[in-house]
Amino acid sequence: MGCIKEFLSLNEECHDKYLEEHVRHYLLSKPEKGYAPQTVNLHLNAINFYYRRVLRTSARMEAKFAKRSKKLPSGLTRDEIVSLLADVKNIKHRTLIALAYGAGLRVSEVVRLKVVDVQLDGLTLHLKQAKGAKDRITVLPEKLLGDLCVLMAGEAGDDYVF
Numbered sequence: 371m372g373c374i375k376e377f378l379s380l381n382e383e384c385h386d387k388y389l390e391e392h393v394r395h396y397l398l399s400k401p402e403k404g405y406a407p408q409t410v411n412l413h414l415n416a417i418n419f420y421y422r423r424v425l426r427t428s429a430r431m432e433a434k435f436a437k438r439s440k441k442l443p444s445g446l447t448r449d450e451i452v453s454l455l456a457d458v459k460n461i462k463h464r465t466l467i468a469l470a471y472g473a474g475l476r477v478s479e480v481v482r483l484k485v486v487d488v489q490l491d492g493l494t495l496h497l498k499q500a501k502g503a504k505d506r507i508t509v510l511p512e513k514l515l516g517d518l519c520v521l522m523a524g525e526a527g528d529d530y531v532f
Contacts, residue, residue, distance in 0.1 A: 377393075377416075377417055486527035494507050
């Protein structure tokens with residue numbers, strides 16, 4: 371509701387003929403004021419909804435959505451990882467976390483990992499049907515060999531590691 375109030379207060383006499391021009395000018399002023407792309411998109415959606423659904427006008431706005439920023443998340447430091455793993459006492463849980471971090475696995479990949487997918491001699495993991503239903507191969511950290519051998523001892527190839 372705040373988006374619409376702000377837009378209308380700045381564009382009191384906004385006619386259908388100039389609507390798209392007013393919307394474009396209004397939206398282009400947002401990044402200059404420090405608004406995030408997601409917020410600009412929120413304003414655009416609110417204005418579209420107001421004019422199409424509330425006022426039921428035939429005005430067409432061909433404004434494009436702002437691109438979302440693609441910032442990478444900050445990673446954990448080596449000390450934070452060591453501290454995190456030291457706090458986990460259960461060998462299965464500690465190995466799961468260490469493997470996810472060390473091999474760069476997603477949670478869904480590490481929990482679906484099967485014994486047959488772990489090549490201890492080649493230090494590789496074969497991830498089947500990973501993100502995007504694609505297979506991929508990744509490295510197996512050498513430091514985890516001992517713990518993985520303990521977890522997989524006596525397990526069949528079709529059994530899950532965790």
